[in-house]
Amino acid sequence: MKRLRALLRRLTGIFPSQQREQDLAAEIDSHIQMHIDDSVLAGKTREEARREAILTLGGVELTKQAYRDRSTIPFLESLFQDFSFGARQLRRNPGFAVTVILMLALGMAASVAIFAFVDAALIQPLPYPEPSRLVDVAENNTLVPRANISYPDYLDWKKFNTVFSSLDVYRGTSYILSMPAGAQLVTGARVSDGFFHTLGIVPILGRDFYVGEDQPSAPRTVILSYATWRDRFGSRKDILGQTVVLSGLPATVVGVLPLNFRFALSGPPEFWSPLRASNGELNRGSHNWYGVGRLKEGVTVAAALANMTQIAQQLERQYPSSNRGQGASVIMLSEAIVGPVRPILLTLLSGAGLLLLIACVNVASLLLIRSAGRRRETAVRAALGASRSRLIRQFVTEGLLLVTIGTVFGILLAAGAMKVLLHLLSRNMLLRMPYLEGLRFNLHVMAFAAVVALLAAVVFSATPLLGLFTADMRDGLTEGSRVSTGVLWRRLGSNLVVAELAIAMVLLVSAGLLGKSLYRLLRVDLGFQPDHLATLQIAVPFLNYTKPEQATGLTRRIITRVSVLPGVRSAAVTSILPVRALGNGSTIWIRFPGRPYDGKHIEVNSRDVSAEYFVTLQAKLLRGRYFTDEEDLSKPNVAVISESFAKLYFPGEDPVGKFYGDPAFSPGSMRQIIGVVADIKESSLDSETWPTEYLPYNQGPDYSYSLIVRSSQSEQTLLPSLSAAVHGVDPAIGITGETTMSRLIDDSPTASLHRSSAWLVGGFATFALLLSVIGLYGVITYSVSQRTREIGVRMALGAHRGMVYGLILKEAGSLTACGIVAGIICAIGTASVMRSLLFGTQAWDISTLIAITVTLGTAAMFASYIPARRAASINPVEALRAE
């Protein structure tokens, strides 16, 4: 108890107090006076008495020091002194302090913010129970590593597998929901009965689907997402048992999903229905489903894959016409979801790490310069009795002070940067990345920040010591001691700057390559004119238009109605918009009559388009003709094929007039090629577009398609009247996704990913350029200040200004050259690693390398020109006197 009390009193004693010092002095003084009084009374002289008093006391200063040591905790007190001394030092040199703190905060913010994304995407587990047992199950073939499963294959896989405790399938869909403002197209998903059970998700209201509820014979039911229940149905508890009409079909609401339930589909589905396979989907060749399985306890992914492959081979033998070449793919569900963004995130994290490295190197070299400048101060303190450990502690304390302030700012900046980065991603992208919901300043991120801060603290405390203890401390007191620091500096500081320039080079080259990729991507040959195109998605309420003729009639009316809108030049429909598809979209298998056929699938892209499609897109007809609106089900089947189709399957011959059909040559499938069109980008921007067939919409109407309109005025202003016109034909038509083709391209996942990585790495590179050039400037400036005397002597001996310029610029130039050469080597290595992020750009892209070299070289020369100028303007007389 009393010990604690004493400790507390001593703790408060850390803070220096004028009062206490005065009290102590007065007490000792009165002690001595009383002693003198007594001795004088005993007959001694005042002089003798004073001497005796001080002697018996044991010395005034010693007594005071013993008292002071007891009044506080000496270690803490000197630590406090170090801190306040360090703070004073920094305040005295605010430029230095601000630079160091800013650099550290910048590097810290970049790396911590990016790490938060990495954590959300790659480190945090999926938000389902036992996520490590969840796998993505798919078919695969030589063209597509992860292809959709056909429903009959799924049923066999489910029946014969021995590795999954459950296996389910799902696919996204859309429903027409009648709303007061006209029908709306809403997102939905169709899932097999055990889907939620497999994920481990339990509805918060109502029940999960029961076994067999996904059969066509079961009554129609639906489970709502939480947001839908809240926003469309006002969170009413009595929603269960109520009926919603989806695309004209009534379904009973049986459940509501939890608020935090997310599943990565292209958009979050509002309505979840049991799958109820249609007749078409019972076909083994109809690949529509994504699979998700829960592994049995202790079963590995590899074992599951082996089991599934075995079943797939069995099916291949059993159903050669449909299953030839169809293997199986089993990967972790997390891998399937975040796999595509991993390379980008890791690239960004490395970029941020490099930026942090540059910042640290820069700060380190600044500290080195500063410690060299403080050699005399250190030597004086050592001479006055400061112990070596006390001197070291002083520098460590100052390093810690800088790191602490830098870290605080860095974390604040990082929190801001995380918000900005989220805004950088388009809404579309965010919907595809539900895991980013987990993005926050959590323990992982804190720990990461702490490790970075710790490393920085070690570097920042150790660096000045390097400059301090490499030479005998007493040298610091002697004149002309700069020579030895100059040597040290040139060895270490120059190496640091070369490293900095090399890292900057790596970042600049990466940014250049990514920028060039983005440029190439956005200027990829689309095969059509993307400007002045407005689009929207249409869902036809099929219950009202069950016959194909009814559907084609409706589509004709929509096109006619839209075509007469002011400013509209032409309008058309297509089953899938160009650029829009993930990969290649809808494909079919074909076969050519009169050619040997080994059963190997010939797979081509397939689009149902209306007659005006090519004209509206302004595609280029190479041969033959486009089809007309009159070519419908009553006329012979025709097709227009793409140029690559013609080149691949009709090399050296004219395809126009030739026939092809499905692999079985079923009578209705045979069609004649009537024209060849230059390739249109029917796939995502960065993937190769497969050979494509275009079939007349009127010969195979779809119930959901996209409308494309070419406008002579701004396509943006056309959008509202477009929707109104479609609803004018039939208010029951579902409409969604009103947008322009240019925006569609800009917002496409491919473009967004490339754009965000190019911008971010570009940002890192800009800072890196800035920091490394500042670093170079610092080194050269310091070098000039150290060589003032030498330059003075040279000038006194007749060197003219030009020679001094040459001297300094030569030093800067050789450092820059070393940095750039080292940088180019590393950059090419780095670029080959991130090749998967590049598009149409080689890792050793010469023009980028040259441009970056010139940029960095120019900036470096500019930075060293300033100190060179200062050197050239040295007055030799003053320079020689200065020492």
Add this chain to the structure above:
Amino acid sequence: MNNKTDVWQGTLALMVLKTIEILGPLHGYGIARRIEQTSGNRLALNYGTLYPALLKLEQEGAIEAEWGVSDNNRKAKFYKLTRAGRKQLEREARNWEQATEILACFLAPENDIV
């Protein structure tokens, strides 16, 4: 050369407390002189060591300090015993007596241990 005894570790605080108990509030110089006199000038007391000891007792709450005026009209800091200090004194005095008794048994010339 010097036949005076050094102050044993830990005994100074006890001497200080006992001195103040007997004489009442007293300044540092007075305490030092008194300790020297009581020991019959056999202790080699560095007066300076008294002050950290006084500060320690003050920090532990055994004594309190207050500025006052000495007999010969000098301004001085007077230390007086607190309640806690009185208890501490009793306890330590008892401990010390016990310790010396035990030690005395060992050092007695005619050892009675059977």
